[in-house]
Amino acid sequence: MRRRTLLSALALAPAMPALAQAPWPSRPVRMISSAPPGGASDILTRTLAQALQEQTGQPFPVENRAGAGGVVASDHVAKSAPDGYTWMTTNVGPQAIFPSLRRDLPYDTRRDFRSITIIGTLPLVLIVGKDQPFADLAAYIAAAKARPGAMNFGSGGNGTLHHLTGELLKAAAGIDIAHVPYRGAQAATADVIGGRIEGMWDSLPSAAVHIRSGAVRPLALSTATRSAAFPDIPTLAEQGFPNVVTTNWFGLAGPAAVPDDVVQAFYAQLRRALASDAVRTRYASIGVDPGGSPPEETQRYVLAEMDRWAEVVRRTGVTLD
DSSP, X not given: OHHHHHHHXXXXXXXXXXXXXXXXXXXXXXXXXXXXXXXXXXXXXXXXXXXXXXXXXXXXXXXXOOOGGGHHXXXXXHTSOSSSSEEEEEEHIIIIIHHHHOSOOSSOTTTSEEEEEEEEEEOEEEEEETTSSOSSHHHHHHHHHHSTTTOEEEESSTTSHHHHHHXXXXXXXXXXXXEEEOSSHHHHHHHHHTTSSSEEEEEHHHHHHHXXXXXXXXXXXXXXXXXXXXXXXXXXXXXXXXXXXXXXXXXXXXXXXOOHHHHHHHHHHHHHHHTSHHHHHHHHHTTOEEOOOOHHHHHHHHHHHXXXXXXXXXXXXOOOO
16 A cells, blocks of 8 residues: 555656745845945945836845945955845956955955946046146146145045056156045045045046036046046046046956856846836936946956956056055
8 A cells, every 4th residue: 555655646746846946036135335325336236226126026225335445345245145145236446456456355356256247337537626726637737746745646445446547647647646545435535525635536426426516626537438427527548648548347246156047037137227217317327338248248357357457556566555
């Protein structure tokens, strides 16, 4: 009797539905921003998270984990469970520049992350306080040459793209100005507006509100072409520095072991969100070009960026000291 019962159960087994994991996402998806509220990473992340929440019906809460130029957020995500429910908005600084500048990173940048897509690219902008006597880049450089070592420029942290762009301009223009790193761009911006430092390199989205209000004066963009959102701001190349061209990219990455099916499911949602009118309109208003590159292409691009910036670090001799 027991044998017949067992055989009957085995015969019925194929007709029984297989137990499967719930489709992704079946619960809230954490989005980690490496910048304080108001920074470019935060703006892009929150805009995208809102669109993703509307699409999927699941919350996409944004958590700000600023510090050490993105290392705090990166370390948290690298050590998170690879289940597809923890992602971070990263950028060229912590993902591509830091591996050549810092030997004490608590993770391996090449091995510990799975890049999924580039969500946007944008210029950096050199801004000065409205009361500074620099009408344009030429006046800024002339003042720096007249007072070697007396002027300062701020950034959101040591080793960031903002820092290296300032160092590249210093080398190209032959000026001596000191770099002042801050814990995020917002603190640096406050000191520019308050006149405590002469200027800073900032991401265009986080500087946009202050440019429009007149609190700061933009002198130059770092990209090869002007921004459609701010067409009156000239590039460095237009002002005599064609070899100082940098573009900040922002991507989404998670722990390296996130399953392929989750990566593809998330990428499909991201492509839809990045193509939505809400995201494209918001990004365009702050000078961001939406991304959407496939995961495999994005992973190759990020690794190539590491090689590119390793050469820049070697050539310029920039250190974190």
